[in-house]
Amino acid sequence: MIPFDRSFFLGEERDGYYVAPRMKCLWAAEMEVLSEINQVCINHGLRWFAWWGTLLGAARHKGYVPWDDDLDICMLRSDYNKFLHFAPSELPAGFQVLSPYTDEGWSQPFTLVRNSDTISTAPERLAAFHGCPYVIGVDIIPLDALPPEPQGSTLSDLSSIFLFNSRQVSTKPEEVLNFLPELEELCHTKFDPSGNLKNQLLRASDKACQCYDLSECDEVTVYFSHANYRVSFRKEWFAETVRLPFENILVYAPKEYEKVLDALYGDWHTPVRNSVHSIFEEQTESLQADLIRRIERGETLF
DSSP states (O other): OOOOOGGGGSOEEETTEEEOHHHHHHHHHHHHHHHHHHHHHHHHTOOOEEOHHHHHHHHHHSSOOTTOOOEEEEEEHHHHHHHHHHHHHHSOTTOEEESTTTOTTOOSSSEEEESOSSOOOOHHHHHHTTTOOSOOEEEEEEEEEEOSTTHHHHHHHHHHHHHHHHHHTTTOHHHHHHHHHHHHHHHTOOOOTTSOHHHHHHHHHHHHTTSSOGGGOSEEEOSSOTTSSOOEEEGGGGSSEEEEEETTEEEEEETTHHHHHHHHHSSOSSOOOOOOOOHHHHHHHHHHHHHHHHHHTTOOOO
């Protein structure tokens, strides 16, 4: 386990935002998950980089952005695919690797490594994750080769079409089925309407992102984006890694991480508080139900 001084878990104000003790427990738990991911990468010579808010926090705060509650990392596609191959069998018991290739029920175009699928206040869970009972994880984002225009926009559009339709399957299945012949023509393949169509479309979206090899291109990108726009990065920015302080550990970052942050955020030096994630709110009801069940069984809670 990562060693933490007890003072780490005290509430404190950072950049005008109060970070509560329970948030500190969640941060520590997420760093434990990251540590296990890192071990798989070490075992197989894979590289990862802090990404999005995690990279921003490392560069600007030497840790979490105070109002952030998740960890994001990225991998170049070749390492990402290898990680998906090795991780399910090498991560600790109970951990889950959720991606379109490892879990057909997964609905996102990236990978989530999480510590469990259920909230638990069992003593062993609390001991392993610094008192955090929640289901917590780390998002892993693939970085893909971006060819020059117009091929780059074509790939982006193709990936987006498949991704959009994968999200429509649950709510507008007839529309997706009617559009299926055109989708099949776009990717020169056949989909099985009787199978898990959402998963098939997610995989098609992901395959579209892999049409070019990094050796053929000068730039990389994330073909999907939370912000709904694509940002490109010079591949040489990721040629080497540096290690940046992050709370009481070190995280990997692209050597040219400041250029990456410029591309992602523009002026990233000045903290601007935006939306706060809601891990606590999403899982509190389940936690309360778990506590009630344990009380009814006469179990010791902590």
